Amino acid sequence: MTTPLVLAVPSKGRLQENAEAFFARAGLTLSKPRGVRDYRGTIAELDNVEIAYLSASEIASQLARGLVHLGVTGEDLIRESIVDADKRVALINGLGFGSANVVVAVPQSWIDVRTMADLDDVTTGFRAQHNRRMRIATKYINLTRAFFASHGVVDYRIVESAGATEGAPAVGTAEMIVDITTTGATLTANGLRVLDDGVILRSQANLVASRDADWSSGARETTRIILDHIAARARASQYREVRTRFTGCDTALFTEAHDRFGVVSPFGGPTSSGMVTLHCPPDRLYALAGFLRQHGAETVSIASLDYVFDRENPLFAKLEAFLRT
Numbered sequence: 100m101t102t103p104l105v106l107a108v109p110s111k112g113r114l115q116e117n118a119e120a121f122f123a124r125a126g127l128t129l130s131k132p133r134g135v136r137d138y139r140g141t142i143a144e145l146d147n148v149e150i151a152y153l154s155a156s157e158i159a160s161q162l163a164r165g166l167v168h169l170g171v172t173g174e175d176l177i178r179e180s181i182v183d184a185d186k187r188v189a190l191i192n193g194l195g196f197g198s199a200n201v202v203v204a205v206p207q208s209w210i211d212v213r214t215m216a217d218l219d220d221v222t223t224g225f226r227a228q229h230n231r232r233m234r235i236a237t238k239y240i241n242l243t244r245a246f247f248a249s250h251g252v253v254d255y256r257i258v259e260s261a262g263a264t265e266g267a268p269a270v271g272t273a274e275m276i277v278d279i280t281t282t283g284a285t286l287t288a289n290g291l292r293v294l295d296d297g298v299i300l301r302s303q304a305n306l307v308a309s310r311d312a313d314w315s316s317g318a319r320e321t322t323r324i325i326l327d328h329i330a331a332r333a334r335a336s337q338y339r340e341v342r343t344r345f346t347g348c349d350t351a352l353f354t355e356a357h358d359r360f361g362v363v364s365p366f367g368g369p370t371s372s373g374m375v376t377l378h379c380p381p382d383r384l385y386a387l388a389g390f391l392r393q394h395g396a397e398t399v400s401i402a403s404l405d406y407v408f409d410r411e412n413p414l415f416a417k418l419e420a421f422l423r424t
């Protein structure tokens with residue numbers, strides 16, 4: 100038997116359920132044959148895949164070291180924990196969940212500090228006045244350094260924080276913070292405010308591939324199949340299927356529908372009897388149905404799509420291009 104493809108999936112927290120649901124929608128069922136406490140699993144529909152259940156941060160480090168082929172984790176963890184991330188891993192696809200921003204936040208009472216430029220003045224003044232540098236509490240050390248350097252801010256010191264980072268200014272272990280936020284509730288509750296240009300990274304969960312994993316032909320083929328499922332599902336969810344038949348349905352009308360409603364026609368133009376199948380973005384459906392009826396359609400039916408398999412697989416193409424370079 101060839102060595103399996105290893106796919107790392109978050110073992111807990113907010114990313115876990117979302118990841119499972121994401122693969123299920125793509126027609127891939129993650130299962131733990133030896134029970135929920137097991138940290139190894141399989142994909143019911145595919146042979147030769149091993150699921151490794153790990154913490155989101157461990158997934159980033161295993162991807163960097165080539166210990167897993169693919170992983171689901173936050174872009175924040177990838178960018179923070181992997182030096183030269185774009186060389187070591189490829190972000191194949193944003194998954195539409197786990198969205199959060201890594202931000203610079205200061206006490207709300209600092210009314211004059213709105214931007215990184217303001218912060219630059221304040222940090223310099225602080226150092227002159229107190230004879231020490233301003234402290235930033237964070238676990239995003241590398242992201243913080245790079246971002247502050249890009250804004251020319253140098254008079255600060257990082258205090259590494261493992262948890263409850265937002266509490267640091269109130270308890271006096273730091274003057275400000277860099278942390279991840281979604282709703283902003285935790286920042287507000289701790290009397291903090293994000294700088295106007297203080298968003299370091301807009302993160303979401305990604306499907307990530309490792310360069311240094313053992314990319315045997317078997318592992319590639321299994322990945323192609325997984326990415327084919329995901330791409331087909333993604334394509335399907337961007338459109339609804341619209342079907343109608345009417346004699347006035349000609350090429351000119353087609354072009355107009357395409358231009359006005361973002362419609363695509365995967366199976367070509369109308370048949371000789373005017374039968375047509377279109378794919379239309381969900382938010383343009385009603386307008387398109389109106390347009391078609393105006394031009395003579397008696398009936399327009401609209402249905403959801405589960406999968407749309409195209410010959411091209413943009414996700415697998417991305418992986419192949421990455422592994423070639």
Ligand SMILES: Nc1ncnc2c1ncn2[C@@H]1O[C@H](COP(=O)(O)OP(=O)(O)OP(=O)(O)O)[C@@H](O)[C@H]1O
Pocket residue numbers: 111112113114154155156172173174175176197198199279280281282302303304
């Ligand atoms: N509001 C949020 N706060 C923190 N992380 C979030 C949020 N929303 C999405 N995420 C994403 O989830 C990832 C992991 O967060 P999660 O809290 O689930 O695990 P963890 O922080 O690694 O584990 P633990 O919190 O138990 O230490 C983050 O790095 C980020 O990519």
Ligand SMILES: O=P(O)(O)OC[C@H]1O[C@H](OP(=O)(O)OP(=O)(O)O)[C@H](O)[C@@H]1O
Pocket residue numbers: 262263265278279280281282283284285286
């Ligand atoms: O902007 P908000 O919606 O308020 O969310 C942000 C908070 O959520 C996360 O904490 P988490 O719940 O993961 O606990 P942790 O600090 O133990 O990781 C994160 O570390 C922030 O503290």
Ligand SMILES: [Mg+2]
Pocket residue numbers: none
């Ligand atoms: Mg957390």
